[in-house]
Amino acid sequence: MGEMYPFGEIESKWQRLWDWNGTFIAVDGDCRPKYYVLDMFPYPSGAGLHIGHPEGYTASDILARYHWANGYNVLHPMGWDAFGLPAEQHALQTGISPKLNTDQNVARFRGQIRRMGFAIDWTREINTTDQCYYRWTQWIFLQLFKRGLAFVDERPVWWCGALKAVLSNEEVVGGKSERGSHAVERRLLRQWVLRITAYADRLLDGLGDLDWPDSTKRQQIAWIGRSEGVEIDFAVDGSCGEVITVYSTRADTIMGATYLVLAPEHPAVKKITAPTHCGAVEKYCVEAARKGDLERTDLAKDKTGAFTGAYATHPLSGEKLPIWIADYVLPSYGTGAVMAVPAHDDRDYEFAKRFNLPMRVVVAGGGELPFCGYGTVCGSGQWLDGLECDGAKAVVLQKLKEKSAGRGAVKYKLRDWLFSRQRYWGEPIPIVWVRESDYGVLLGMAGSPYGEFLPEKPVCYEEAGEKFYAVPLPLEQLPLILPEVDDYRPSDCGESPLAKATDWVEAEINFASGQVRPRSAGGADGWVLARRETNTMPQWAGSCWYHLRYLSPNCLDAPVSREAEAYWGCPDFYIGGAEHAVLHLLYARFWHQFLCDIGVVTKAEPYPKLFHQGIILGEDGNKMSKSRGNVVNPDRVIGECGADALRVYEMFLGPLDAVKPWDSRGIGGPCRFLRRVWQLYVGADGGLSGTFSAAVEESDETDRMIHCTIRKVREDIELLHFNTALSQLMVALNHLQKLKKISIETGEIFLQLLAPFAPHLAEELWEKMGHGESIVRAQFPNYDVSKLSCALRKIVVQVNGKLRGELQVSQDASGEEIINLARSAESVIPHLVGRELADEVYVPGRLVNFVVRN
RNA sequence: GCCCGGAUGGCGGAAUCGGCAGACGCGUCGGACUCAAAAUCCGAUUCCUUUGCGGGAGUGAGGGUUCGACCCCCUCUCCGGGCACCA
Numbered sequence: 001m002g003e004m005y006p007f008g009e010i011e012s013k014w015q016r017l018w019d020w021n022g023t024f025i026a027v028d029g030d031c032r033p034k035y036y037v038l039d040m041f042p043y044p045s046g047a048g049l050h051i052g053h054p055e056g057y058t059a060s061d062i063l064a065r066y067h068w069a070n071g072y073n074v075l076h077p078m079g080w081d082a083f084g085l086p087a088e089q090h091a092l093q094t095g096i097s098p099k100l101n102t103d104q105n106v107a108r109f110r111g112q113i114r115r116m117g118f119a120i121d122w123t124r125e126i127n128t129t130d131q132c133y134y135r136w137t138q139w140i141f142l143q144l145f146k147r148g149l150a151f152v153d154e155r156p157v158w159w160c161g162a163l164k165a166v167l168s169n170e171e172v173v174g175g176k177s178e179r180g181s182h183a184v185e186r187r188l189l190r191q192w193v194l195r196i197t198a199y200a201d202r203l204l205d206g207l208g209d210l211d212w213p214d215s216t217k218r219q220q221i222a223w224i225g226r227s228e229g230v231e232i233d234f235a236v237d238g239s240c241g242e243v244i245t246v247y248s249t250r251a252d253t254i255m256g257a258t259y260l261v262l263a264p265e266h267p268a269v270k271k272i273t274a275p276t277h278c279g280a281v282e283k284y285c286v287e288a289a290r291k292g293d294l295e296r297t298d299l300a301k302d303k304t305g306a307f308t309g310a311y312a313t314h315p316l317s318g319e320k321l322p323i324w325i326a327d328y329v330l331p332s333y334g335t336g337a338v339m340a341v342p343a344h345d346d347r348d349y350e351f352a353k354r355f356n357l358p359m360r361v362v363v364a365g366g367g368e369l370p371f372c373g374y375g376t377v378c379g380s381g382q383w384l385d386g387l388e389c390d391g392a393k394a395v396v397l398q399k400l401k402e403k404s405a406g407r408g409a410v411k412y413k414l415r416d417w418l419f420s421r422q423r424y425w426g427e428p429i430p431i432v433w434v435r436e437s438d439y440g441v442l443l444g445m446a447g448s449p450y451g452e453f454l455p456e457k458p459v460c461y462e463e464a465g466e467k468f469y470a471v472p473l474p475l476e477q478l479p480l481i482l483p484e485v486d487d488y489r490p491s492d493c494g495e496s497p498l499a500k501a502t503d504w505v506e507a508e509i510n511f512a513s514g515q516v517r518p519r520s521a522g523g524a525d526g527w528v529l530a531r532r533e534t535n536t537m538p539q540w541a542g543s544c545w546y547h548l549r550y551l552s553p554n555c556l557d558a559p560v561s562r563e564a565e566a567y568w569g570c571p572d573f574y575i576g577g578a579e580h581a582v583l584h585l586l587y588a589r590f591w592h593q594f595l596c597d598i599g600v601v602t603k604a605e606p607y608p609k610l611f612h613q614g615i616i617l618g619e620d621g622n623k624m625s626k627s628r629g630n631v632v633n634p635d636r637v638i639g640e641c642g643a644d645a646l647r648v649y650e651m652f653l654g655p656l657d658a659v660k661p662w663d664s665r666g667i668g669g670p671c672r673f674l675r676r677v678w679q680l681y682v683g684a685d686g687g688l689s690g691t692f693s694a695a696v697e698e699s700d701e702t703d704r705m706i707h708c709t710i711r712k713v714r715e716d717i718e719l720l721h722f723n724t725a726l727s728q729l730m731v732a733l734n735h736l737q738k739l740k741k742i743s744i745e746t747g748e749i750f751l752q753l754l755a756p757f758a759p760h761l762a763e764e765l766w767e768k769m770g771h772g773e774s775i776v777r778a779q780f781p782n783y784d785v786s787k788l789s790c791a792l793r794k795i796v797v798q799v800n801g802k803l804r805g806e807l808q809v810s811q812d813a814s815g816e817e818i819i820n821l822a823r824s825a826e827s828v829i830p831h832l833v834g835r836e837l838a839d840e841v842y843v844p845g846r847l848v849n850f851v852v853r854n
Numbered sequence: 855g856c857c858c859g860g861a862u863g864g865c866g867g868a869a870u871c872g873g874c875a876g877a878c879g880c881g882u883c884g885g886a887c888u889c890a891a892a893a894u895c896c897g898a899u900u901c902c903u904u905u906g907c908g909g910g911a912g913u914g915a916g917g918g919u920u921c922g923a924c925c926c927c928c929u930c931u932c933c934g935g936g937c938a939c940c941a
Contacts, residue, residue: 003893003894214858214859215857215858215859215936218857219936222936222937223937227940227941246941247940247941249941250941261941326939328939329939329941330941333941334941338941339941340941345941346855346939350939411940412940578935578936581936582936652866652867652878653866653867654867658860658867659935663880665881666866666881667880668879668880669878669879670879672894673879723866723867723879724867724868724877726879727868728878730878730879731877734878794874796874798922800921800922801873801920801923802922838921839921840921841921841922843922846873846874847873847874847922849921849922851922
């Protein structure tokens with residue numbers, strides 16, 4: 001690469017000026033139309049900015065600058081999703097506090113992002129670990145708590161004794177810990193759970209109106225997994241009086257049921273198992289409990305199971321069906337029990353084969369078993385035979401209802417959200433636990449600051465025979481500040497490191513004031529013993545509502561001020577990685593819908609328009625990673641080519657949503673492009689080049705080129721087709737470079753079109769053209785339709801669909817004239833002579849096609 | 855296994871209401887400049903064929919619809935993503 005323009009100087013100059021002038025500060029309540037463009041905020045990792053980050057940020061920045069230049073009041077904020085495991089693990093290794101480490105990482109990220117020259121309103125910067133921020137995360141949690149949407153439950157977790165840690169499913173590989181291959185076991189742990197399932201239908205229905213990528217909507221739909229079916233009751237034989245309720249979406253096959261299967265965890269298993277079968281059943285249950293979700297749901301394995309020795313009565317046929325247990329039935333879905341129809345279900349079929357159970361064909365599908373499709377019911381008795389499956393479902397449901405043996409039911413795959421982590425570096429859950437008797441006192445108190453915060457149904461748990469009740473901290477006591485600790489290792493029994501901060505955990509609470517303090521020696525009047533919750537919130541919590549905090553980052557009495565929410569509403573455009581298609585985007589929708597329910601916000605959906613930028617791969621075509629050694633460092637690229645070149649290159653690489661590899665040589669193109677722009681505009685004396693002059697009258701051709709470029713750039717920005725917009729800008733530059741003289745107006749238009757992509761260079765040249773104000777303050781150019789086309793028009797001539805020539809005709813030439821011209825065109829005649837003309841096709845304004853035979 | 859998305863020169867990619875395939879950029883080749891090289895500028899660059907003019911083939915493979923298909927339909931291959939015993 002040869003001599004570049006002084007991009008380093010220019011870029012830092014303009015970054016300083018934008019800052020000093022407050023160029024990109026969004027104005028609350030401004031009378032201009034608002035435009036809110038949001039990036040998924042980054043987790044400030046220790047590795048610094050990745051070359052992938054600027055892709056999405058540049059895209060949103062182009063939109064921000066484009067809208068500023070179109071007269072909008074733009075909000076384009078940035079912040080930090082800074083709680084999370086890596087900082088905690090870093091602390092374990094180095095002893096450096098997560099807070100300090102996070103602050104350092106944030107400082108580095110901020111510096112790197114600033115060097116990209118984004119039009120960000122830095123006065124609204126937020127950080128999820130800031131107590132002024134997490135105060136409101138805690139407040140939202142308490143609102144959920146108050147309405148019964150946050151509760152505790154015993155949930156199985158993986159516990160590794162050697163590591164003294166709770167592990168996630170991903171951290172358990174082949175029944176051993178991923179780190180160190182130690183033994184792991186299932187343990188029940190008291191966990192906070194959010195009742196997201198209460199919002200299942202709304203989360204599903206709300207998708208309808210969203211302008212989101214189809215694949216993301218589909219993923220959310222699949223994740224929620226709504227299904228309609230029936231619950232059917234099967235009475236268990238004998239004196240136990242048990243009824244097994246199964247769930248099925250194929251009631252039409254009910255007469256083909258030949259046995260029942262319960263999940264090993266099903267509560268009825270113990271009660272119904274025949275004494276003769278207890279041994280085998282128990283053994284099977286123990287084995288099933290040992291298996292993890294991954295092992296259990298491994299499709300490759302053979303079906304296993306055990307017979308309980310019990311039978312149930314088919315509600316319609318009266319037949320006795322054997323009851324089995326098998327781990328292919330999941331305890332957490334439906335009723336944890338199924339009626340097996342082996343002739344028409346793959347899994348039941350496999351199981352029946354393995355254990356030699358009978359099959360009965362009840363859907364005529366022809367061919368081999370199992371037949372899982374739809375068809376005509378047969379072998380089910382007169383009342384059902386001959387019906388199509390869909391119709392049969394309704395008839396069966398009716399029959400079941402008559403016999404009080406069944407009912408319609410809707411089930412979801414979506415599970416409630418496990419919301420506690422046994423970690424230090426997260427938002428503390430603002431709850432203390434008190435004894436049953438003390439909770440009774442609280443309930444009886446008039447005018448305590450809690451009254452309205454307590455849930456209708458108390459949240460409690462039992463430990464060593466004693467019950468403990470959850471008491472929320474009142475608003476005045478928030479934020480509950482994360483205490484500093486010396487030791488970031490979890491406790492010996494897998495609790496959060498906070499559990500070891502005894503002085504903090506063992507506390508007392510004053511119900512009258514809501515204050516919590518360390519336990520006093522004597523036990524004072526009005527204070528009761530309390531134990532703090534030591535779990536913290538998952539990293540998702542802070543990102544569930546950050547889009548609201550930007551609107552009024554300093555609001556003291558609500559997560560978001562009413563005026564700010566009324567003015568800014570929701571992001572007009574939200575961009576981030578597709579890896580967040582389900583969890584973040586579902587959790588955030590859940591919280592936002594909830595906040596709408598309680599009147600904090602007025603819109604039900606947080607992100608009406610969403611886009612996923614693609615991934616930038618390493619030069620070797622693989623995902624960038626340290627271990628592969630193919631990571632590209634943005635600092636180095638900025639140092640060598642400048643931020644403008646990096647921005648342009650990333651946008652020129654290909655479609656925004658595509659996965660595309662980095663090519664270190666490829667950036668030379670954008671570098672040369674920007675340098676050629678510089679050389680066109682800047683004269684030998686450093687001022688505006690003499691090529692530009694007010695007195696120039698542009699040629700029609702140049703005029704047409706400019707207006708076509710304006711249109712292309714405008715349309716492409718709105719469609720996010722930045723690669724083709726840049727391509728058009730290159731075409732325009734190639735054209736301008738050939739001109740001896742260029743009008744000032746043309747020169748200005750080109751800079752304005754370039755400005756969203758390469759803002760520093762555009763500002764610098766704009767200044768050289770004599771402007772005192774930022775280029776974003778000048779109205780973005782509009783095109784003149786009358787200047788888009790020329791007097792002559794090209795018509796393509798084909799013979800049998802093959803290109804044989806082209807004509808230049810005037811705009812007003814008739815079809816007949818054009819066909820005659822085409823027929824006599826020199827290059828066309830040889831392909832027509834001696835052949836029979838079968839047809840002439842004329843597509844107005846485009847082409848003529850002669851169809852010939854022989 | 856199921857559901858999506860994709861496949862275009864040496865490379866990244868353009869072009870889709872069905873109408874000039876290969877815009878723009880990278881790379882490569884040739885030329886200019888230079889003692890020379892780098893950089894820069896100019897030109898060429900899908901493949902085959904032809905001295906040339908031309909001609910032929912061509913958008914993962916095979917078939918179909920059409921005057922005309924990268925684009926629509928059917929079958930298949932490969933790649934990417936998601937889900938994965940959800941009854």
